[in-house]
Amino acid sequence: MKRRKRLTFWSANENDDSLVRNVIAGKKTATAGVASEYGIPYSEYGDSGYEIGDIVEAYDLKQRLRCTIEIVDVHKMKFNDIPERVWRGETFSSAEEFRECHIRCMPDYELHNEFEFMIVHFKLVEAMEDPDNTQQATPDNGPIR
Numbered sequence: 001m002k003r004r005k006r007l008t009f010w011s012a013n014e015n016d017d018s019l020v021r022n023v024i025a026g027k028k029t030a031t032a033g034v035a036s037e038y039g040i041p042y043s044e045y046g047d048s049g050y051e052i053g054d055i056v057e058a059y060d061l062k063q064r065l066r067c068t069i070e071i072v073d074v075h076k077m078k079f080n081d082i083p084e085r086v087w088r089g090e091t092f093s094s095a096e097e098f099r100e101c102h103i104r105c106m107p108d109y110e111l112h113n114e115f116e117f118m119i120v121h122f123k124l125v126e127a128m129e130d131p132d133n134t135q136q137a138t139p140d141n142g143p144i145r
Contacts (some may be wrong), residue, residue: 004068005047005056007031014061017132022091023058024067024127030089032102034109035076035116050074050120064131073121080113089121 009019009031022028039049045059054071077086079102082095092098103111 005050005054006045006059007047007050007056007069008043008045008059008061008063011061017060017062017066020058020060020066023069023122023124026124028089028091029123030086030119030121032077032086032090032117032119034106035118038118055125056122062131065128066131067127068125069122070125071120071122073119075119077117077119078113079111079115079117085121086119089119 009017009023009028011017011019019028033048037048041047041049045063047056050056050071052071052074056069056071057065058067058069060066077083079099082098084095087093087095087098090098092101099111109115
């Protein structure tokens with residue numbers, strides 16, 4: 001049997017699971033990746049190439065399954081044109097905050113106006129039992145995946 005696609009929500013460090021907690025809380029509904037690398041797996045727990053309708057297992061940095069999500073939209077976006085639906089879906093307060101965070105968290109890339117991201121919008125399907133037995137989602141605005 002073929003396994004489901006996987007996605008890992010990256011954060012400031014392996015103990016920071018705020019991004020996946022925000023998914024579970026219904027706050028985070030989008031994620032951004034480098035368009036030129038879309039479809040290239042980035043780890044054993046990160047397949048990429050997500051398509052509308054995919055049910056994807058979402059993991060934290062400790063490789064713990066935290067929830068499943070359904071992909072509801074996938075599109076390209078230029079760094080100089082960040083729609084409100086994207087920056088809000090990434091839990092930012094503005095397009096400028098989205099830009100600042102991604103510049104800080106993606107130092108290996110030259111993020112210029114024409115730089116393209118692939119944006120994946122999703123909805124929560126199922127949350128797994130909280131491995132740390134807490135319910136709090138906290139803003140991180142660290143590295144995004």
